[in-house]
Structure formats: structure tokens, C-alpha cells
Amino acid sequence: MRSCTLVYRLSRHHPKHDQFERGKNQPWWYRFKEPPATISMDELTLTCWIRSEDPEAYFRVKISKTDTVLDLQEAIKNKKLATFSNVDADTLALYKPKTAVSKPYKEHLSKLILSEHGDFLQRGDELSDFFPEPPPKRDIHVIVDAPSRIFCWSRGGTLDSKFEVKILQTETVSDLKVAIKNKMPMAFCDVDADTLRLFRISGDDDKQGESINTTGGGELLQGSRLLPNFLDVPVLDPLRVVIDIVKIQSPTL
Numbered sequence: 001m002r003s004c005t006l007v008y009r010l011s012r013h014h015p016k017h018d019q020f021e022r023g024k025n026q027p028w029w030y031r032f033k034e035p036p037a038t039i040s041m042d043e044l045t046l047t048c049w050i051r052s053e054d055p056e057a058y059f060r061v062k063i064s065k066t067d068t069v070l071d072l073q074e075a076i077k078n079k080k081l082a083t084f085s086n087v088d089a090d091t092l093a094l095y096k097p098k099t100a101v102s103k104p105y106k107e108h109l110s111k112l113i114l115s116e117h118g119d120f121l122q123r124g125d126e127l128s129d130f131f132p133e134p135p136p137k138r139d140i141h142v143i144v145d146a147p148s149r150i151f152c153w154s155r156g157g158t159l160d161s162k163f164e165v166k167i168l169q170t171e172t173v174s175d176l177k178v179a180i181k182n183k184m185p186m187a188f189c190d191v192d193a194d195t196l197r198l199f200r201i202s203g204d205d206d207k208q209g210e211s212i213n214t215t216g217g218g219e220l221l222q223g224s225r226l227l228p229n230f231l232d233v234p235v236l237d238p239l240r241v242v243i244d245i246v247k248i249q250s251p252t253l
Contacts, residue, residue, distance in 0.1 A: 042066055044131055048076055049140050050083070051114075051235045052147035055105035058140060065128040069094060069121040076144060083148070091170045093145040093227065094121040096130050101140040106236070114145060115231040143235060145169065145227055150239040152180055153201075153212050154187065167239075173198065173221045173229075180243060188245070197244040200229055203237040211242060218242050 042064045049058045061075045070090055077089040084092070095118035101108045112118070121130060121142070135141050146169035151162045165179045177193040188196070199218030201211040211217035221229045221241065230239050 041134075044127060044134055045137060046072070046131070046135070046141045047137070047139060048079075048142040048144060049105075049109075050080070050144045050146055050148075052149075052238055055109055055236070058105070063127065065126070065131055065134075067127055068123065069125050069127065070123040072121070072127060072142070073123060076142075084146070087146070087168060087170060090123055093169065095119060095143045095145060096121060096141065097143065100136070102136070103138060105140060109140075109236050110234060112143075112235050113232055114143065114235060118143060145231075147227075147230075147239055150176065150241060152183075152240075153242050155212065155215070155217075155242055155244050157212055159209055159212070162240075167226065169227055171226050172224050173226050174224075176221075176226055176241075191245055195246045197246055199242045199244065200233070201240050201242050203234075203240065208240070216244075 044063050044065050046061050046063065047058050048061055049055070059079055061072065061079055063072055063075050073089040073092045073094065076092060076094075077084045077087065095114050097112060098117050098119060101112065119130065131141070148166060149164050150167050151164055153159075153162050163183060165176065165183050167176065167179065171179075174194065176198065177196045180196060180198075181188045181191065181193040198221045199211070199216070200221060201208055201218040218241070219229075223229070233239070
């Protein structure tokens with residue numbers, strides 16, 4: 001339907017008379033405008049956030065709800081190319097919060113745990129399965145489980161003796177062991193990377209200090225892939241591990 005705007009009365013001899021039409025049974029002249037451009041009902045604007053980053057460091061991606069999760073993975077990689085330049089798009093782990101993450105983001109993200117409060121987006125699924133209608137613009141709609149770093153302590157160290165290791169979200173536990181050895185070559189010069197044992201520890205300062213100084217303190221990282229070990233850690237908490245060195249005794253003759 002065309003929309004109209006009341007303008008003013010025109011003489012039939014006015015040079016722009018032909019651009020206007022008279023409204024039915026009205027003494028005034030109306031100008032008919034073109035219908036406003038419509039936004040496709042299939043278009044989604046998704047607010048995305050990368051785990052462990054500043055809650056205000058969100059970004060938005062425009063995509064059709066008829067697209068798949070794989071299309072969204074590629075759109076996120078293209079949007080954050082500097083962050084994901086060395087990552088295959090289809091390996092990005094995406095989660096939709098089960099309940100709305102609205103402002104203030106920090107408050108709502110502080111207790112969000114992906115294993116409990118997130119729906120994993122399978123790359124072959126259509127986005128309409130998760131977003132049948134455009135979601136509220138100001139909410140965070142997608143969490144990218146791709147923290148960029150992990151904090152490490154050697155067993156028996158102090159809280160301020162931590163060091164940071166850069167990680168990719170596709171890395172394995174073995175990759176992290178090698179990265180730790182390369183980061184601290186002097187500390188682990190006589191140690192094979194595969195003999196390191198890594199324990200996840202809590203972000204609570206009191207428990208953290210206790211775990212660092214207690215033999216076997218924390219939870220041993222299991223399996224091959226690294227990040228599944230942290231799915232039950234609140235998404236705002238940095239990833240933390242304590243390193244145990246397993247000494248291999250030489251066989252006695």
C-alpha cells in the first residue's frame with residue numbers, strides 16, 4: 001500500500017501539478033510517496049561474544065535465518081579475521097544461551113556455564129531452528145567458545161608466579177603441554193612435554209592458592225581436546241591450570 005503525506009493546495013497550472021494527485025473527496029492535494037524499503041523478515045542481526053573477553057567486546061553479524069550454523073561460523077570468522085585467521089571456520093564452537101543475556105552483560109554472564117546454560121549449535125542446522133523470530137537486539141545471542149589464553153602455575157608456586165600461554169580453540173591437551181614447555185624452556189628444560197600433568201583449578205583466590213600448593217589439587221585435564229575440560233567453568237572466568245612434573249625413574253639394574 002502506498003503512503004501519502006498532506007502537502008499543500010496546488011493550482012492546476014502549477015509546474016509540479018502532475019507530480020501530485022487529489023485525495024478522494026478531499027479538497028487538499030496529497031503527494032503519494034514510494035512505499036518505504038522493507039527489511040526482510042528472514043534477516044537476523046545476531047550479537048556475538050567470545051568467551052573470556054570483556055563483556056562489552058561484543059560484535060554483531062547480519063545473516064539470514066535460512067542460513068546454516070556453518071554459514072554463521074564463516075560470518076563470525078570473517079568479522080573477526082584477526083582473531084580467527086589461523087582457525088577453520090567450521091571448528092568454531094558456538095552456543096546459544098538458554099535464557100536471555102541482556103544488559104548488564106557482566107552480571108548475566110558471570111554465572112553462565114555453557115554445559116548447563118548453553119545450547120550447542122550444530123553446524124548443519126538452520127539458524128531458524130534456534131532463532132525462529134529476530135531476537136531482541138540488545139541481548140547476546142551467540143557465545144563463541146574460543147578463549148585466546150590460559151593462565152598457568154607450576155605446582156608449589158605462588159599466586160603471582162603465573163604465566164600466560166596463547167591457545168587456539170582447536171588445540172588438544174598435548175598441544176598445551178608443548179606450548180607450556182616452549183613458553184618456559186628453562187623451567188622445563190629436562191622434562192618431556194608429554195610427562196606434564198595439567199590440572200584445572202578454580203578462580204576463587206583461596207581455593208586457587210590451596211590447589212597450587214596441594215599435590216594433585218584441581219581436576220586433571222582429560223581426553224584429547226582441551227576446551228571441553230572447561231565447559232563447566234563460568235564463561236567470564238579465565239582458564240587456569242596447575243602443572244605437575246612427573247618424574248620418570250630410571251630402571252634399576
